[in-house]
Amino acid sequence: MGLFSRNTGDAGSDTEPAPKVVKTDEEWRAQLSPAEYQVLRQAGTERPFTGEYTDEKRTGVYRCRACGSELFRSETKFESHCGWPSFFTPLAGEAVIERTDTTMGMARTEVLCAxxxxxxxxVFAGEGYGTPTDLRYCINSVSLTLEPGE
Incomplete structure (x- = not known):
């Protein structure tokens, strides 16, 4: 699987809550595959149309591959044709946090497991997605695991 990589620095600031799961870099490397580590811990990106959940149709709950937290439900997944699994909303509450990402010469909103x-x-905002929120949470498959539902 081809990946792009960038490092956004340390998670956490005065405006975002501290993570509940804290591990050393060595512990994350031991737990995650090299591809998972590059995306989840170094803010890498899968190449479009290569992820295992891009075309997934099963029902269930998508969890964080690093810690197992529930993030998205399959009912909110939609075909955006962007090359990555897309959702129009995360689970209610504080499942994800968002922060400004100014890498790549533009301002985007990065999504992290809370x-x-x-x-x-x-996450991208825009009319024309045909979703209730007009949002597209563009998520790397390698960041997720699907717990199939009934």
Missing amino acids: NCHSHLGH
Whole structure:
């Protein structure tokens, strides 16, 4: 699987809550595959149309691959044709946190797991998505695990 990588620095600031799951870099490396580590801990990105959940149709709950927290429900997944799994809303409450990402010469909104501050992807706003929120949470498959539902 091809990945792009960038490092956004340390998660956590005066405006975002501290992660509940805290591990050393060595502990994350031991737990995660190299591809998972690059995306989840170094804010990398899968190449489009390569992730295991891009075309996934099963029902269930998508969890953070790093800590297991529930993030998205399959009912909010939609076909955006962008190359990554897309959702129009995360689970209610504080499942994810968002922060400004100014890498790549533009301002985007990065999405992280609220529990462990692992990088998930980005969220984009725009009319034309045909969703109730006009949002597209563009998430890396390698950041997720699907717990199939009934």
